[in-house]
Amino acid sequence: MLRGVGKLGAVALFLVRVLGQSVLAFGRPGALARQIYNSGARSLVIIMLSGLFLGMVLGLQLFDLLQRFGSTSALGEASALALIKELGPVITALLFAGRAGTALASEIGLMCATDQLAAMDMMAVDPVRHVVAPRFLGGLIALPLLTAIFDCIGIYGTQLIGVGMMGAEPGTFWSQMQGAVAVHDVYEGFIKSVVFGALCSLIAVYEGFHAQATAEGVGLATTRTVVNSAVMILLFDYVLTAVFL
Amino acid sequence: MRGADQESQPIVDVQDLHYAIGGRAIFSGLNLRVRRGAITAVMGPSGTGKTTLLRLIMGEHAPSSGRVLAFGEDVATLSREQLYALRRRIGMLFQNGALLTDLSVYDNVAFPVREHARLPEPVLRELVLMKLQAVGLRGAAELMPAELSGGMARRVALARAIVMDPEVLIYDEPFVGLDPISMGVIGRLIESLNRTLGITSIVVSHDVHEIGTIADYSYLLSGGSVVAEGSPAQLAAEQREVVRQFMSGSPDGPVPFHYPAPDYYEQLLEQSPP
Structure with missing residues (x-):
């Protein structure tokens, strides 16, 4: 228990130190752009593929579910809200922790x-x-951008299956979505992705920076990055959802 | 007069240093002085804390008691800014070179200058090429660290260490893992840089022969303190067993071959645990 509190304190102090230096990092746009590229652009393929497949699964599952209640017209609205408010930020953050977070931790x-x-x-x-x-x-900026791409491709995947394969009405699909998704829904998803971006990046750089200087130490730091990121993402997702509701 | 006083003062002065890690004493009452302009060797068996001593001098660790003075300042009492100001006056060569692997040789050498000074690129280029020329690697400027041999990596690290024109150069095991030619090259570079640039050098090394050819003064550490000091010739003439063992490379002696263990015979007779 004490050890856990001690570690939290150490992470908080490290965050203060990083934030203090982050202001100066904006003065080196080249280095910052390189890190956005490393964390963001290099994660694009996995994010796009996952978004597409998740959207396709949503198209199948939601259509099947809504059909039972005779409300397939709500497919666009339901899928968009699920993706923008919840699945997009969470799944993107989990994938980001596995791809970019581990790369950051092992590199440092x-x-x-x-x-x-x-x-x-x-x-x-x-x-x-x-x-x-x-x-x-770099991670903090990249994750919200990746989440936006994930959401868009997810919605396209839902439309591809729901409309293209299952036969939902395309006009209804888009108009229901347009009518139901409000700015504050997008705002909620954006806030979540920023918080998850900060969490994932902080955990990755902290673990990498404090890794023991051995092969085993670097391996452990990488593992801890994924495990701690996943737990913190889900914990903060609950907290943020409760706050926004 | 004041300048003359400064000249006579040691550039690094370690006074009654005590330092422990995890309850294990590394130093207990270590005294050591590094004379301005000299090449001072710090020798000793593995595990005597030679690298730790360098890190104490650089302010990376703080002593348990005693003082480490560099340029007359107590390193342990300096703030981060003051410590960084001190480190700008000292260059350090790591055992493995510690080159930044994502930068080319040229950018590695240019790195400290880019961080601390705003030099126009043509001036910086001239400076970097001059330092690379000094270590014989001007032709390797565009290579990446992964393309260098161990000896080349250490020479690049040396060029990087001298690019800010430090007053003191600290070498951590510069000869380890090098072939005889590279060892000779590094030894010659340490000596020539010291003489031509007028700097002070501290060299931590096991290599009695190589260090003996370049050092002005040597300290031999063992058991947490200095057991012998003097010129390489004086150390070579020492008759005390602890010094003889190190200088001749005897496998057994005051520094035992065996790590402390219970009696071998009794241990063999003991029943192995279930």
Whole structure:
């Protein structure tokens, strides 16, 4: 228990240090853009494929369910709300933790194991400013963008199956969606994705930065990144959903 | 007069240093002085805390008691900003080079300058090429660290360490894992950089022969303190067993071959646990 509280405190102090240096990271747009590319663009394929397949599954399941109540006209509305408010942010964050989070943790962990971070520190260059802050910001910016792409492709996947295969009315599909999805729904999904982006990036850079300088240490840091990110995403999803309802 | 006083003061002065990790004492009353402009060797068996001593000098660790003075300042009492200001006056060569793997050789050497000074790119290029020329690797400027041999990586790291024109250069095991040619090259570079740039060098090494050819003064550490000091010739002439064992590389002696263990015969007779 005490250990857990101690670790939370250490993470909070680390976050303060990272945030302090993040302001300066905006002064190096090249490094920041590179990290957005690494965390975001390199995760695009898995995010797009997952979004498409999840949308297709939603198209099947929701159509089948709504058909029982004679309300297949609500397919567009139900799928869009499910994706924008809940599934999009959560699934994207979980995938992001598995793809970009592990890459961040292992990259920083290896830099630590090969004395690169120590070398920077000895050259009077703060490794938190140079290595951690751009990666943290890169993840924070990339995840909401990935979530938006996931949502769009998910909706396209639902339409592909629901309308194209199951025979839902296309006009109703889009008009119901347009009428039901309000700005605050999009806002809710956006807030969630920003919070998840901060959580995933923070956990990844923290674990990588504090990895033991051994092969096993880097492996453990990577594993902890995925496990802790997944738990925190689901925990914060509940908290945020409760707040928004 | 004041300048003369400064000249005579040691550039690094370790006074009655005590340091422990996890309850295990690494240093107990270590005293060591590094004279300005000299090449000072710190030798000793593995596990005596030579690298830890360097990290204490660089302010990465704080002593349990005692003081580590660098340029007359107590390193442990410095704020982060003051420590970084101090580190800008010191270059450090890591055992494995510690090159930044995502940057080319050129960018690695340019890295500290880009971080600390705003030099126009043509001036920076001239500076980087000059430092690479000094270590004989101007032709490797565009290579990535993964394409370098161990000796080349260490020379690039050396170019990076001197690019900010430090007053002190610290070498952590610069000869480890190198072939005889690379060892000779590194040894010659340490000596020539020290003489031509007028800097002070601290070299941590096991390599008695190689360090003996370049060091002005040597310290031998064992059991948490200095057991012998003097010029390489003085250390070579030492008759005390602890010094003789290290200098001649004897496998057994005051530093035992066996890690402390219960009696071998009795342990063999013990029943193995179920």
